[in-house]
Amino acid sequence: MTTTVLEVGAVDRSFGDRQVLKDVSFSVAAGRLTGFVGANGAGKTTTMRIILGVLAADSGTVTWRGVPVTRQARQRFGYMPEERGLYPKMTVADQVVYLARLHGLTAADARRRTTALLDRLELGPRAGDPVEKLSLGNQQRVQIAAALVHDPELLVLDEPFSGLDPLAADSVVAVLRERAAAGAAVLFSSHQLELVERLCDDLVIIADGNIRAAGSRDELRGRHTLPRYAIEVDADAGWLRDEPGVTIVDLDGAHAVVELASGTDDQHVLRAALAHGQVRSFGPVRPSLAEIFREVIK
Numbered sequence: 001m002t003t004t005v006l007e008v009g010a011v012d013r014s015f016g017d018r019q020v021l022k023d024v025s026f027s028v029a030a031g032r033l034t035g036f037v038g039a040n041g042a043g044k045t046t047t048m049r050i051i052l053g054v055l056a057a058d059s060g061t062v063t064w065r066g067v068p069v070t071r072q073a074r075q076r077f078g079y080m081p082e083e084r085g086l087y088p089k090m091t092v093a094d095q096v097v098y099l100a101r102l103h104g105l106t107a108a109d110a111r112r113r114t115t116a117l118l119d120r121l122e123l124g125p126r127a128g129d130p131v132e133k134l135s136l137g138n139q140q141r142v143q144i145a146a147a148l149v150h151d152p153e154l155l156v157l158d159e160p161f162s163g164l165d166p167l168a169a170d171s172v173v174a175v176l177r178e179r180a181a182a183g184a185a186v187l188f189s190s191h192q193l194e195l196v197e198r199l200c201d202d203l204v205i206i207a208d209g210n211i212r213a214a215g216s217r218d219e220l221r222g223r224h225t226l227p228r229y230a231i232e233v234d235a236d237a238g239w240l241r242d243e244p245g246v247t248i249v250d251l252d253g254a255h256a257v258v259e260l261a262s263g264t265d266d267q268h269v270l271r272a273a274l275a276h277g278q279v280r281s282f283g284p285v286r287p288s289l290a291e292i293f294r295e296v297i298k
């Protein structure tokens with residue numbers, strides 16, 4: 001049972017005579033990680049800026065727990081914008097404390113949470129350094145700390161993983177998962193489809209300002225699953241060519257990927273395989289997010 005907290009409804013937005021968002025609708029649930037994916041210029045940043053109220057929609061609605069987003073509700077949002085805005089001369093800790101104070105935390109709470117979060121993001125030893133002395137990847141982690149420090153109920157992160165090495169990305173992933181497990185709703189954009197696939201519970205795919213697909217990752221995979229099976233036997237699998245209802249997609253010695261015509265029983269194919277010898281593995285091929293993405297943005 002998921003609880004929708006953020007609802008974007010029929011949002012349109014143009015810049016000049018160019019419409020960049022067309023009837024954009026999707027929802028984000030509490031306790032879940034929602035990946036927002038689309039090509040360059042698809043409209044992700046514009047959508048996120050409208051959610052945060054940095055930019056106005058021409059029409060449409062953004063609601064939080066069923067009511068239009070207020071300034072008060074936004075105090076409980078955390079945002080990592082695309083254009084990273086840190087004060088280069090300020091120390092890492094002072095910077096995060098300062099932003100926590102802007103969100104209404106007491107000085108003591110701001111310090112306490114900053115210390116805990118910097119440690120969690122492996123930035124503890126850099127807390128006293130000016131931001132400008134940090135590598136770009138570490139500056140990025142400071143930005144993430146800044147978006148998280150007031151323990152927001154909604155986190156909106158624009159490309160939080162760009163520029164992070166795999167280990168740094170993993171530590172950010174772990175922190176986001178913790179936040180979601182504690183009940184926060186997390187919406188993040190990314191180009192790194194493998195990472196999104198590993199991380200997200202829900203997906204929103206946008207192309208040319210249109211939402212092309214949205215739903216849970218498993219639901220989308222189910223919807224886009226082709227009737228394909230991978231089979232691994234211990235001898236040549238060429239006999240599959242003669243099986244009724246079976247089309248070979250790929251055949252490489254003892255390994256094959258086949259497509260089954262509708263009405264063809266997969267168990268029948270498995271039994272035929274067993275009749276030819278040992279079967280090492282047999283099962284449906286799940287489409288990758290990259291494949292789903294390519295299919296829905298066509």
Ligand SMILES: Nc1ncnc2c1ncn2[C@@H]1O[C@H](COP(=O)(O)OP(=O)(O)OP(=O)(O)O)[C@@H](O)[C@H]1O
Nearest residue numbers: 015016020038039040041042043044045046047082
């Ligand atoms: N302030 C603006 N004035 C004019 N056009 C804009 C403005 N902001 C965005 N656009 C245009 O709107 C479209 C959507 O841009 P947006 O930044 O939302 O895409 P995106 O999906 O975030 O892309 P990227 O992954 O490259 O950041 C683009 O064609 C962009 O050029």
